[in-house]
Amino acid sequence: SEPFDFIIKDLGIEEIQKKIFEDISIIMDTCIYNIKNNEFISYEVDNHLKKVLLSDLLYIETSPQPHKLIIHTKEYSEEFYGKLTTFNNLELGLVKVHRSYVINIHKIVSVDTAYKKIVLENNEVIPLSYKYKKDLKSMIKNLN
Structure with missing residues (x-):
């Protein structure tokens, strides 16, 4: 298993949250795509x-x-x-x-x-x- 993304701690709380939400969104989109295409x-x-x-x-x-x-x-x-x-x-x-x-x-x-x-x-x-x-x-x- 490989890391999905690296988030730098020095960015500040708002940037870290933004990056986490972006990563979650990408993962969810990928899961939805896989479910739809793997019926x-x-x-x-x-x-x-x-x-x-x-x-x-x-x-x-x-x-x-x-x-x-x-x-x-x-x-x-x-x-x-x-x-x-x-x-x-x-x-x-x-x-x-x-x-x-x-x-x-x-x-x-x-x-x-x-x-x-x-x-x-x-x-x-x-x-x-x-x-x-x-x-x-x-x-x-x-x-x-």
């Missing part, structure tokens, strides 16, 4: 609440096991109990593209509407349902 989703596995940064999340799919989902991140995949509709959140960039898939729209590399498939940045191919094709195209256009 996360949470899910529960074996009574443990887990958080995943949206920047790490690739997609969530339904599991072959009833009532379970599989979350896929850059680092791992994990199965948990949940409903896919819980994670369909446009504000966070999570969009349903198939009855079994919610993807992070920011991880899309390409969309092939003719063959109804989406390629993510990890080169995984996700099916695209005709039902969700139009909405996905308009969302991608709105991102630019």
Whole structure:
């Protein structure tokens, strides 16, 4: 850990207070920025609440096991109990593209509407349902 700032004691009480308030303001702005840009989703596995940064999340799919989902991140995949509709959140960039898939729209590399498939940045191919094709195209256009 490194010092954030050095405050010279000889400045006088008013200058020291001013400098402390400036430093606090900078730290608070940095924290707020980090919170806004590191949004996360949470899910529960074996009574443990887990958080995943949206920047790490690739997609969530339904599991072959009833009532379970599989979350896929850059680092791992994990199965948990949940409903896919819980994670369909446009504000966070999570969009349903198939009855079994919610993807992070920011991880899309390409969309092939003719063959109804989406390629993510990890080169995984996700099916695209005709039902969700139009909405996905308009969302991608709105991102630019």
